Amino acid sequence: MLCTNYNKKGHTARFCRTPGLQNAQAANAGESQTCYGYGEARHLKRNCPKARKPNPDEMGRVLAIGNAEAIAGPTVVTSTFFLNNKYTFILFDSGPEKSFVSHQFKRLLNQTPQTLKDTFTVEIANGEIENTNDIYTGCTLTLNNHSFQIDLMPVTIKSFDVIIGMDWLCPHHAEILCHEKAVRLNLPGGESLVVYGD
Structure with a gap:
């Protein structure tokens, strides 16, 4: 098993405790990420700044x-x-x-x-x-x-x-x-x- 987030063995990216690292590396490399909530580039829907997060x-x-x-x-x-x-x-x-x-x-x-x-x-x-x-x-x-x-x-x-x-x-x-x-x-x-x- 190899984690594609930071190329280490022991788990897969799905179970990685630092999933934000992959997003940051992709953004630095200029890779395109699309927010399915608003169609904007450079972030995923779960990290979208426009999505209203309900007050707990x-x-x-x-x-x-x-x-x-x-x-x-x-x-x-x-x-x-x-x-x-x-x-x-x-x-x-x-x-x-x-x-x-x-x-x-x-x-x-x-x-x-x-x-x-x-x-x-x-x-x-x-x-x-x-x-x-x-x-x-x-x-x-x-x-x-x-x-x-x-x-x-x-x-x-x-x-x-x-x-x-x-x-x-x-x-x-x-x-x-x-x-x-x-x-x-x-x-x-x-x-x-x-x-x-x-």
């Missing part, structure tokens, strides 16, 4: 895992609960910082979304970027005869109706119990509510 403070992440993966995964809990009095297939996940509703299911919420002051950018696990300006506030999530308010942003989700993230889990002092496939909520007054997944 404005970006969230959504895991795009399937139902079988979620059931096998140790850090998530899935089950069906009531949301706005509709059966909802829910994923409790400590990965995303916000909570989301699928575009298909949002129609069943029977409420009008509010417009966000700023556009929220979401990076899906497959690398695609999606923007949302809407949020459904004050939805009612029912867990074992206890009702909770939750705010949901609509995004593309394929395997679940709703993903509940850290913006809901943290204020409710929720813990995901990996081995039990359950979520424990520490309610006011010292009471605990344990919700078991599928």
Whole structure:
């Protein structure tokens, strides 16, 4: 194996830790590089100065895992609960910082979304970027005869109706119990509510 970035053995250019070296050498040698984003020479699309890089403070992440993966995964809990009095297939996940509703299911919420002051950018696990300006506030999530308010942003989700993230889990002092496939909520007054997944 020979790295074409700096002609050393041990790995290929694809796995090189200094890929910028090849670009700099090509630029010094006068080789043509074309940005596929804007068609300009001397840089690649990933290094394009014109491409808007989202502010990390404005970006969230959504895991795009399937139902079988979620059931096998140790850090998530899935089950069906009531949301706005509709059966909802829910994923409790400590990965995303916000909570989301699928575009298909949002129609069943029977409420009008509010417009966000700023556009929220979401990076899906497959690398695609999606923007949302809407949020459904004050939805009612029912867990074992206890009702909770939750705010949901609509995004593309394929395997679940709703993903509940850290913006809901943290204020409710929720813990995901990996081995039990359950979520424990520490309610006011010292009471605990344990919700078991599928």
